[in-house]
Amino acid sequence: MTEAAYIFILFFAVSLALGLLVGLIHSKALARTLASFYVLVHIAFTVYCWMHRGETVLDYFTFDTLGLLLQSVLSILTVTTVFHGFIYVSNDSPRTYAIYHAALIALIASMTGAYFANGMTTVWIFVEATTLSVAALIYHDRTAMALEATWKYVFVCSVGIALAYIGILFLGFTVRDARLLHLSFSSITEIAKLANPLYLKIAFVFVLVGYSTKMGLFPMHTVTVDAHTVAPPPISAFISTTLMNVGFLAIFRIYALFSATPILPFMNHVLLLSGFLSLLISAGYMLKAKHNKRMLAYSSLENMGIVAIALGMGGIGYYAAILHIILHSFAKAGLFYQMGQSYKIMGTYNLDESGNYMNLYPAGATALLLGLVCITAIPPSGMFISELLMFKAMVANGNYLYMAVAALLLCFVLYALLTRVLHIVFSEPRTQSLKPREKVNPWQSVSQFVLFGIVILICFTQPAFFRELINDIIQNLPK
Amino acid sequence: MTLMLIIVFAISLIYLSVTERFRIYAGLVGLQGLLLFGISFMQLDRITLATVLFVTIETLLFKVIIVPYLLFNVIRKTGVARVHEKALPSFYSLLMVTLGLLLSIVVSFSMNATPYNLMFFIVSFFAIYTGLFLIISHRKIFSHLIGFLVIENAVLLLSLAIGSEIPMLINLGILLDIFVSVLILGIFVMRLRQQTDDLTILKDD
Numbered sequence: 001m002t003e004a005a006y007i008f009i010l011f012f013a014v015s016l017a018l019g020l021l022v023g024l025i026h027s028k029a030l031a032r033t034l035a036s037f038y039v040l041v042h043i044a045f046t047v048y049c050w051m052h053r054g055e056t057v058l059d060y061f062t063f064d065t066l067g068l069l070l071q072s073v074l075s076i077l078t079v080t081t082v083f084h085g086f087i088y089v090s091n092d093s094p095r096t097y098a099i100y101h102a103a104l105i106a107l108i109a110s111m112t113g114a115y116f117a118n119g120m121t122t123v124w125i126f127v128e129a130t131t132l133s134v135a136a137l138i139y140h141d142r143t144a145m146a147l148e149a150t151w152k153y154v155f156v157c158s159v160g161i162a163l164a165y166i167g168i169l170f171l172g173f174t175v176r177d178a179r180l181l182h183l184s185f186s187s188i189t190e191i192a193k194l195a196n197p198l199y200l201k202i203a204f205v206f207v208l209v210g211y212s213t214k215m216g217l218f219p220m221h222t223v224t225v226d227a228h229t230v231a232p233p234p235i236s237a238f239i240s241t242t243l244m245n246v247g248f249l250a251i252f253r254i255y256a257l258f259s260a261t262p263i264l265p266f267m268n269h270v271l272l273l274s275g276f277l278s279l280l281i282s283a284g285y286m287l288k289a290k291h292n293k294r295m296l297a298y299s300s301l302e303n304m305g306i307v308a309i310a311l312g313m314g315g316i317g318y319y320a321a322i323l324h325i326i327l328h329s330f331a332k333a334g335l336f337y338q339m340g341q342s343y344k345i346m347g348t349y350n351l352d353e354s355g356n357y358m359n360l361y362p363a364g365a366t367a368l369l370l371g372l373v374c375i376t377a378i379p380p381s382g383m384f385i386s387e388l389l390m391f392k393a394m395v396a397n398g399n400y401l402y403m404a405v406a407a408l409l410l411c412f413v414l415y416a417l418l419t420r421v422l423h424i425v426f427s428e429p430r431t432q433s434l435k436p437r438e439k440v441n442p443w444q445s446v447s448q449f450v451l452f453g454i455v456i457l458i459c460f461t462q463p464a465f466f467r468e469l470i471n472d473i474i475q476n477l478p479k
Numbered sequence: 480m481t482l483m484l485i486i487v488f489a490i491s492l493i494y495l496s497v498t499e500r501f502r503i504y505a506g507l508v509g510l511q512g513l514l515l516f517g518i519s520f521m522q523l524d525r526i527t528l529a530t531v532l533f534v535t536i537e538t539l540l541f542k543v544i545i546v547p548y549l550l551f552n553v554i555r556k557t558g559v560a561r562v563h564e565k566a567l568p569s570f571y572s573l574l575m576v577t578l579g580l581l582l583s584i585v586v587s588f589s590m591n592a593t594p595y596n597l598m599f600f601i602v603s604f605f606a607i608y609t610g611l612f613l614i615i616s617h618r619k620i621f622s623h624l625i626g627f628l629v630i631e632n633a634v635l636l637l638s639l640a641i642g643s644e645i646p647m648l649i650n651l652g653i654l655l656d657i658f659v660s661v662l663i664l665g666i667f668v669m670r671l672r673q674q675t676d677d678l679t680i681l682k683d684d
Contacts, residue, residue: 155627172638173640196590
């Protein structure tokens with residue numbers, strides 16, 4: 001075994017040991033200390049993985065560029081999520097405090113495994129593990145709504161993962177040799193070139209539908225919307241960003257592997273269909289939603305729709321898709337942390353009961369406005385660049401009708417988000433909330449400004465190494 | 480013999496889609512586990528202690544004993560015996576699953592599969608269809624759980640069509656899935672029953 005393999009095993013052994021320690025010993029101080037230590041371990045592991053870029057460990061994992069990029073996003077968001085988690089669960093009993101942090105460690109480790117998995121089956125196992133760990137976190141508040149959302153999440157994700165598995169099995173049929181069924185991505189490339197296109201099409205559709213539960217894309221988007229509504233805000237931030245990235249990664253890897261086969265136009269059409277339907281649904285429901293976090297959940301659906309459309313467009317759209325998924329992670333995480341703070345200040349997530357936020361908590365209101373600019377891709381948001389590149393890909397392909405439809409749907413989304421967030425920030429509440437209000441230290445909002453700052457910075461300058469990394473990810477895709 | 484077991488599996492799916500009593504649901508899921516044990520066993524090329532042990536644990540222990548036991552346990556504790564009164568009448572259910580069976584046959588034939596795999600394909604597709612049909616057409620969460628278990632059985636059946644030796648990693652994956660379905664979902668069914676039987680709290684307005 002190589003040194004990297006030992007480090008890899010060590011990381012998961014440490015994750016397991018810390019998770020068990022935190023979960024079994026119900027002590028808040030211990031949980032806080034070990035969770036903080038785990039954040040450092042995760043960052044150190046990410047740095048180590050970068051130093052061994054391209055290396056394969058234990059046959060089943062590879063430190064490839066896409067995995068490393070998403071792992072880095074996870075490391076950054078782990079810092080902020082653990083920090084906001086400490087605040088959110090500070091008044092909990094030692095038992096729920098411990099369960100929360102044990103499940104969080106399990107979730108982070110599972111996502112890390114999924115990012116670096118180099119085979120379909122390995123990805124599938126880690127995706128299943130994320131479902132189990134995130135279920136405990138969604139159910140954290142132990143309410144009837146939390147129970148319903150957790151049930152729906154576990155159930156639909158399990159069905160989705162089973163469907164994705166059927167897609168993987170269809171790849172197996174093309175191999176005709178069960179021993180190759182761990183389906184490493186390198187072996188799939190060779191298999192796919194010789195395979196019956198019908199099998200590949202079926203495999204792709206099943207994988208897309210199955211992993212759309214994780215990516216929060218149409219048709220299995222409903223569960224993530226419900227999960228966002230009830231999960232603790234730091235966890236909503238994770239579900240909406242790094243966990244959606246897991247789903248994206250699984251779909252993207254299959255797409256990249258099949259892109260050299262004759263089914264490329266078919267995959268593009270399926271992605272476009274899924275993307276536009278995601279946009280349509282998000283635009284419609286965002287206008288209807290009265291729950292602030294639910295509104296952000298539909299915004300995630302909209303952004304995943306944009307990623308799918310960009311991917312389906314091809315060309316410069318590939319670059320746009322990767323850029324968008326990274327920037328969306330920072331912008332959406334910041335917004336969900338802010339939603340958690342707004343709940344403390346206003347005592348509600350209900351839109352009608354929300355309002356006057358600028359007077360109640362100016363730092364939070366400013367962060368919310370900045371987050372609104374970022375997520376709606378209004379310049380100077382970096383997401384403006386990714387959406388612009390998506391439209392550029394449409395022009396390059398001569399898809400003017402697609403462009404018009406996408407622009408129209410994005411206008412609805414923009415209108416819905418602007419009117420609702422501006423109401424929360426500046427207007428008086430339509431009805432009064434009966435829940436008690438708390439105070440928030442403005443220092444707790446610093447992390448959100450940092451995350452939004454990253455998104456804005458990318459609008460002005462994309463460092464050369466960052467561009468090279470994205471180009472490295474998409475280099476094997478058709479031009 | 481394998482063919483006969485697969486046909487019995489298909490018949491159990493038809494019965495599952497028209498029956499209304501949860502005890503029969505649980506019994507049929509157990510029967511399907513037994514049939515899958517038989518099919519898995521006959522698919523084995525080399526009979527080693529490890530493969531026999533794994534097949535036995537995966538099918539006989541989990542699908543025939545533990546899963547039905549937990550399902551009967553859920554029925555006893557929740558006191559729910561039948562599907563929702565407004566559920567689709569059996570006649571229409573039968574029409575729908577017949578349509579599903581025809582659809583499965585058409586799709587399977589269009590895939591140019593070998594004659595041996597063809598039957599696996601037809602019944603697996605039919606099982607996926609029936610599982611999804613149970614989830615969509617029924618309101619009670621217990622029916623949803625049964626629908627999910629049927630889809631899991633379809634996955635196992637489809638994986639058996641690939642080859643005699645399923646890699647250990649896939650076996651572990653399937654076991655993990657069963658763990659999720661039975662333990663986690665079983666617990667939630669019981670907890671949900673205490674509070675609500677319909678999943679309608681979360682809404683957009």
